[in-house]
Amino acid sequence: MENVAETLLETIGSVSDATMSSIQRVEEGTVVVQCRPNSIKTVYGEEWVPVPVIDLVGHAVSKSAYHTLETDKFPWALQTNTITRTPKISPQIGEEVTFVGVAKVGGEILDPILQFEAWVVRSDERILLATGTSSIFMQRAEIPVAPDDVVIVKEDAALLVADEPSATASETSSEAPQPKKTRIS
Missing domain, CATH: 3.10.129.10 (Hotdog Thioesterase)
Incomplete structure (x- = not known):
């Protein structure tokens, strides 16, 4: 109190x-x-x-x-x-x-x-x-960003945020979460 x-x-x-x-x-x-x-x-x-x-x-x-x-x-x-x-x-x-x-x-x-x-x-x-x-x-709480997120700046000034570095389907197991990519303009 x-x-x-x-x-x-x-x-x-x-x-x-x-x-x-x-x-x-x-x-x-x-x-x-x-x-x-x-x-x-x-x-x-x-x-x-x-x-x-x-x-x-x-x-x-x-x-x-x-x-x-x-x-x-x-x-x-x-x-x-x-x-x-x-x-x-x-x-x-x-x-x-x-x-x-x-x-x-x-x-x-x-x-x-x-x-x-x-x-x-x-x-x-x-x-x-x-x-x-x-x-x-x-109000919506701030969305926390995990420390292992990768932020890639493209030449056109758009941001690409990935949870982990790019991986192909053969490199990831069926139990591991697939990488998520979101384009932020």
């Missing part, structure tokens, strides 16, 4: 004051973070917390919740279809915001579903700032 926290802090550390102590809970499928989103100053000197910062932190927290479930698949996970709803309430400058990210996978769900809520507490009342939903698309 330490990996989850480090990855999350790499994403949200530049837009908030989040540190390791900001992460309240990391469980299977759930991550809770309390932090203060960074504010910006407008050209008129006004300071405010932009809504996109809340979106970014919220979706990052929900993706971290997915990371707790699918640690081995996480490097190829691309968060897509991000939708955020905001009730037009922004946090005040320096106000601590609670982000709860939840991930659901498996069962009848085709793609992992990620959700988050962001809220502040004012006068002992929880005020919702934003909710968001997204899904995960798996």
Whole structure:
């Protein structure tokens, strides 16, 4: 779970004051973070917390919740279809915001579903700032190249990749795999 926290802090550390102590809970499928989103100053000197910062932190927290479930698949996970709803309430400058990210996978769900809520507490009342939903698309993993592959550069700049140096049918046994050649343009 330490990996989850480090990855999350790499994403949200530049837009908030989040540190390791900001992460309240990391469980299977759930991550809770309390932090203060960074504010910006407008050209008129006004300071405010932009809504996109809340979106970014919220979706990052929900993706971290997915990371707790699918640690081995996480490097190829691309968060897509991000939708955020905001009730037009922004946090005040320096106000601590609670982000709860939840991930659901498996069962009848085709793609992992990620959700988050962001809220502040004012006068002992929880005020919702934003909710968001997204899904995960798996990118294709890089195809490893075996060290014994041979790459031959032709004069026409096309590449010919062979698993092993060329061999005739009489040189290979029936059990040995036949050499594969693929033309890459």
